[in-house]
Amino acid sequence: MTEDTTAKAASKPSLWKRRGYVTYLGSQTVAQLGFQVSVVAIPLIAVLELDASPVELGLLVAAERVPFLIFALMAGVLVDRFSRRRLLIYASILRAPLVLTIPVAAAMGWMTVTQLYVVAFLLGTLTVLSDVAALSIMPSLVPKDFLAGANAKLEAARSASEVVGPGLGGALVQFITAPFALVVDAVSFLVSGAMLSALPKDEDPKEKAESGKQSAWQDIKEGIAFVWRTDVLRWNAVVAGLTNLFAYAFLAIQFLFIIDDLQLGAVFVGVLLSLGGVGGVLGALAAGWISNRLGIGTGFLSGSVTMAAGVLLVGLAPAGMGFGLVLAGSGYFLFVCGIPIFNVAAVTIRQAVTPAPLLGRTNATMRFLIWGSIPLGSLIGGVVAEATSSRAVVLLTGAALLIPTVLLVLSPIRGLRITENQDQP
Template sequence: MTATTERSPLWRDRRFATYWVGQGISQFGDRITELALPLIAVTSLQVGASTVGLLTAAVWAPNLLSLFVGTWVDHHVRKRRLLIVADVLRCVVLLSLPVAHLFGAISLAQLFLVAIIAGFGQVLYQTSYPSFFVGLVRRDQFVEANSLLSGTRSASFVAGPAVAGGLIQAVTAPAAMLVDAVTFAISAVLIGRVRVRDLPVDTTNEDGLLRRSRDGMALVLRDPYLRASLACATTINLFNLMAGALIILYASRELGLSAGVIGLALGIGATGGLLGTVVAGPLSRRIGVGRTIALGAVVFSAPFALMPLASGPTWSRAGVLALVEFISALGVMCLDIPLNALMTAVTPDGVRSRVTGAFSTVNYGIRPLGAITGGLVGEWIGIGPTMVVAAVGGSFSFLFLLRSPVFSTRTIEELDAVHHASRA
């Protein structure tokens, strides 16, 4: 490989670009489902805060199985095939909603079933992805690849909600789900065109699924980088899901905003994520990777406290929603980009899916509890005060990083050297 090729921007790599396009299309489709699913429950089925919380919990509940799914995936050689299966599964289950809508047969039970099956598809995808990722890009491209992929995700949050809101108003929320189903089909086709090097699988390990799952969790809990990252991320997810499960309900009922206005406000606010993908790298170089992660954790959570301030005319209420989304989206990019690079660097190749599964079991597995808690607390003290509680609790997540080696980490290169030395 020539030096010129090595210096070429990653987006010029045909394999990466093919996957990147498919991922981007799927991300835009996801924005439709995130807005449409709770709106079907709120507007068509007239459910309350606790039911919306339970529906959000159902989406994340399959993550409780991530440890076992990831352990199984680690012994499956062809991770790319599993990504395709995950996309096809989600495509089929989402198609059931527009079909049911056509016959006037949508029920709350179907919404929960769709949420759970689609959530399982996401678990299969996220546990298969790490090994696929390291076969797709070189180690020195980790940060660049994460920035590009995160940038696409942020872009989807800019245009996606506005398009989703308009689409929902034009054709109804269930019919709009057809678009997301199609995006998963496109993603599956494009992933099928990407040829990657399959990582070797340890076939000498005769331990059963439970034993290997336990070892994967033990690795996460022993490693000081992964352990502190898990504690911080889990705390964020607990409290942020308390707010996140209710924000569409709050905007629709308490603020009186239409689906189109909600989508537009969220889209405008999501430009903070695009800004975050630009500043996360330079900020990491200026103040260090660890401090950027800690700062991102606070900025991600704190803005929810502003939601009760929304009042006045429609533009003012929508403006507060957009501001909250802008600041939070900026924070999550400053958190996710360096944190993903850190975790990728410290995780051994042979156990990537297992470690991802163990991490997700706790980190994402807490989200159903957060969503349910948010619904119950919202009915008890009101949705506005619940937003403030979530903002304060999530902001305190950075405390888990202060006494860990994560906070003092300045660069990924330094992290590689230290971590590899500790394993020698």
């Protein structure tokens, strides 16, 4: 590092001195903690309260992800035309009453799998808007060469919530039943929305009026065209899309696998997910260092390899509380450890190479392509598990996750590094 570079780095405030970023980090941490409770509670409602089949579980996961196929591209237009801060606030607060319909229905004796599908779909729709706005607001909160570190801290917060949240969720399900555990999730959305309101105001919609002069379809096409002509974004979309396809085939049936194949109870669902959360925290702490010191491409590749190894270990775990629990716990640890390393690299590349006026549409296009594979993967996982076994799905998806790893080795992303003066197409 040159003296000039060192002086410039020293002259910039650290991430912890950037009030907007710290506020945003806090809001996301609160929301993630509540969300992790629902990650455990909603599938367990389907399995324990409503006796859902593998296909119904696959449909439940798919219902929450289908909105990315339907609404992601239009969400990008909204995010580039309106205040990203305001959209984040609305999306957070509106999710609270949706989640509360489940405990209310349970108390009235009206709860059905169909209701879970509807709530999951509507929550997914608001998540689309929130997710695209969140990805797009980050470059306005920190400089470009701080993006990897900022994204890594967000992933660390998410991973830390995965340590506490599933264990808390499992305990709440055990003592107050799964439907009423969701009250914690609803409260977290309200608190997060209040914290987001303290963010510095971003551009007023009037300042974005220029983008509104063309139709929404023209805006969408502009975002798609930018992704298509940018090599690293094309490869990013292919690799991340395939990773989600295979990973969510596993995630859709993981609760059935833990309960039926590993013969562990609801409490151990939380234990395994919490062990994964510990791996996620360590992965998130390492993600910024790997991306900054070894290169963003190395981060992408190492995250991909670690995820595949973790799922394979889970699939090889025998039933029971002894060696099976140890092997499954190690697998969850590795799988979730790889996720933040992978995600930090994928997200930072998009934020660094995209001009600010296109951030919403670029992130929306990437989410459409990447998360659009999740419903298909979830359905495939459920169908294959019903036709064969949950264990077969876990082993097959672990092997399939090596495909994106090979593609990364062949792609221009492998040797990529991100700097403050990163060129934009």
